[in-house]
Amino acid sequence: MARKMMSGFRATVSGRCDHCEWEALATSYTEMVKMYQDHLRGEHPTAWVRS
Numbered sequence: 001m002a003r004k005m006m007s008g009f010r011a012t013v014s015g016r017c018d019h020c021e022w023e024a025l026a027t028s029y030t031e032m033v034k035m036y037q038d039h040l041r042g043e044h045p046t047a048w049v050r051s
Helices: 029-043 045-050
Strands: 002-007 010-016 023-026
Touching: 010 029, 023 029, 029 045
Parallel strands: none
Antiparallel strands: 002 010, 010 023
16 A cells, blocks of 8 residues: 655555555655545445445
């Protein structure tokens, strides 16, 4: 799901959804997990229940 990248002196975390075309960038792994869980809950509730 998530991949860490260095952008200058600041790390960013990218994530994507295995169920659709959703992609996002966050400044921390914790933020990315929350964004991904919110996405799953809203767009793919069955997948969210399983995760």
